[in-house]
Amino acid sequence: MADRRLEALQGAGSGRRPRMGDGRLPVDKTSGPPGPARAREMRLEQPSDDDLVAAVATGDEAACRALMDRHLTRMLALARRMLGNQADAEEVAQEVFIRVWTHADRWEPGKAQFGTWLYRVATNLCLDRLRKKRPTDDIDDMPNLASGDPGPDRQFEQRELAARVDAALQELPERQRAAIVLSHYQGLGNIEAADILGVTVEAVESLLSRARRQLRVSLATEKDELLRSKEISAS
Amino acid sequence: MQNEMTIERLREIVEAYGASPARWPEAERPAAEAMLAASAHARALVEDAARFDALLDMAPVEAPSAALTERLVAARPRAAAPLVQPAPDLRARTTRGFFGGLVEAVWPYGSPAFPAGALAAALVMGVALGSTSGISVLDTDNSVAAITDTEAGEGLIALAMADQAWPEEWMQ
Numbered sequence: 001m002a003d004r005r006l007e008a009l010q011g012a013g014s015g016r017r018p019r020m021g022d023g024r025l026p027v028d029k030t031s032g033p034p035g036p037a038r039a040r041e042m043r044l045e046q047p048s049d050d051d052l053v054a055a056v057a058t059g060d061e062a063a064c065r066a067l068m069d070r071h072l073t074r075m076l077a078l079a080r081r082m083l084g085n086q087a088d089a090e091e092v093a094q095e096v097f098i099r100v101w102t103h104a105d106r107w108e109p110g111k112a113q114f115g116t117w118l119y120r121v122a123t124n125l126c127l128d129r130l131r132k133k134r135p136t137d138d139i140d141d142m143p144n145l146a147s148g149d150p151g152p153d154r155q156f157e158q159r160e161l162a163a164r165v166d167a168a169l170q171e172l173p174e175r176q177r178a179a180i181v182l183s184h185y186q187g188l189g190n191i192e193a194a195d196i197l198g199v200t201v202e203a204v205e206s207l208l209s210r211a212r213r214q215l216r217v218s219l220a221t222e223k224d225e226l227l228r229s230k231e232i233s234a235s
Numbered sequence: 236m237q238n239e240m241t242i243e244r245l246r247e248i249v250e251a252y253g254a255s256p257a258r259w260p261e262a263e264r265p266a267a268e269a270m271l272a273a274s275a276h277a278r279a280l281v282e283d284a285a286r287f288d289a290l291l292d293m294a295p296v297e298a299p300s301a302a303l304t305e306r307l308v309a310a311r312p313r314a315a316a317p318l319v320q321p322a323p324d325l326r327a328r329t330t331r332g333f334f335g336g337l338v339e340a341v342w343p344y345g346s347p348a349f350p351a352g353a354l355a356a357a358l359v360m361g362v363a364l365g366s367t368s369g370i371s372v373l374d375t376d377n378s379v380a381a382i383t384d385t386e387a388g389e390g391l392i393a394l395a396m397a398d399q400a401w402p403e404e405w406m407q
Binding site: 056057058059061064065068072073076077080081086090093094097098101102104105158161162163165166169180183184185187189190191201205206208209212213215216219222 | 247250251252253257258260261287288290291293294295296297298299300303304306307308310311312313314
């Protein structure tokens with residue numbers, strides 16, 4: 001039943017002219033870059049986010065799964081980098097999609113970009129959570145940035161580097177962290193990031209500059225380690 | 236937005252947005268890329284930023300768990316039950332004709348044969364009971380008086396007719 005409804009949706013959406021940035025995803029990155037005509041054809045086969053949200057409002061399971069396939073991983077990654085642990089990140093990602101389910105019948109297509117709305121909800125949920133958590137932070141719970149010994153195993157070394165990058169991110173002030181997560185990790189443009197954070201594009205640039213400056217200081221040792229490790233693996 | 240790109244402005248862009256031109260401000264991107272192609276200094280800035288980007292990209296990320304996906308599927312909206320009953324089959328109604336429609340308008344709760352049968356049975360039972368018990372009903376000017384063979388019968392009839400003259404023993 002649900003599959004039939006999604007199929008009907010895909011058929012109905014196929015006649016529409018795609019809008020820029022309406023959440024359509026490239027279908028298959030593994031089989032090499034498709035030509036422009038094929039890429040356009042593949043986009044046309046995909047229902048837009050707005051189409052999927054309308055189907056979600058009717059209880060269409062396939063549309064719910066399609067919307068999650070498209071956005072859940074990104075929302076989870078955003079929350080993971082904002083909050084520094086997977087359990088909290090899953091809670092935030094779950095809350096984001098529960099809000100989608102709850103508001104699906106009131107979603108107005110074309111009024112806002114669904115993807116931008118999702119990012120805004122996820123970012124605000126993370127910032128709220130960080131503000132509530134702040135007074136009870138225990139210094140012992142913070143990851144140790146200066147845990148020097150990389151160990152003999154290269155895989156262990158990579159994990160250690162990853163943990164230290166994560167810890168450096170968690171040390172950033174919340175809004176700087178949000179800016180770098182949206183810009184660097186989610187790949188959003190400065191205008192969209194400013195819209196999500198509710199600030200000007202100049203303010204976004206300032207947040208990003210300060211964030212990267214602090215990260216460079218925090219990760220100066222790690223940058224050298226990474227360079228050494230790349231030289232070793234290249235030789 | 237700036238129309239001219241300087242090495243200082245490119246440095247600011249790279250220090251804020253990193254090495255990938257895709258992340259640079261759209262309005263300044265063409266000029267910045269042109270400078271990148273023309274200046275070794277600009278390329279050195281971007282190469283250094285690219286190494287730092289590679290370090291940032293090591294921050295861990297995990298795929299959504301199957302449990303999260305299933306919880307969300309279970310919590311999805313459900314289609315609401317229709318509030319309005321399906322429309323009746325109008326063609327079936329029209330084949331009943333005028334009297335069929337009239338009967339359905341008077342008794343819309345299914346077959347009218349059942350209440351009609353119950354009424355007929357009650358009538359037959361009443362006639363049979365009346366003919367065997369010897370009760371007769373006489374009309375008077377203002378009320379109906381009943382004559383029965385027994386005193387208890389008189390009391391019952393008086394009570395049933397809401398007669399004001401209650402038998403005294405019933406009031407005690």
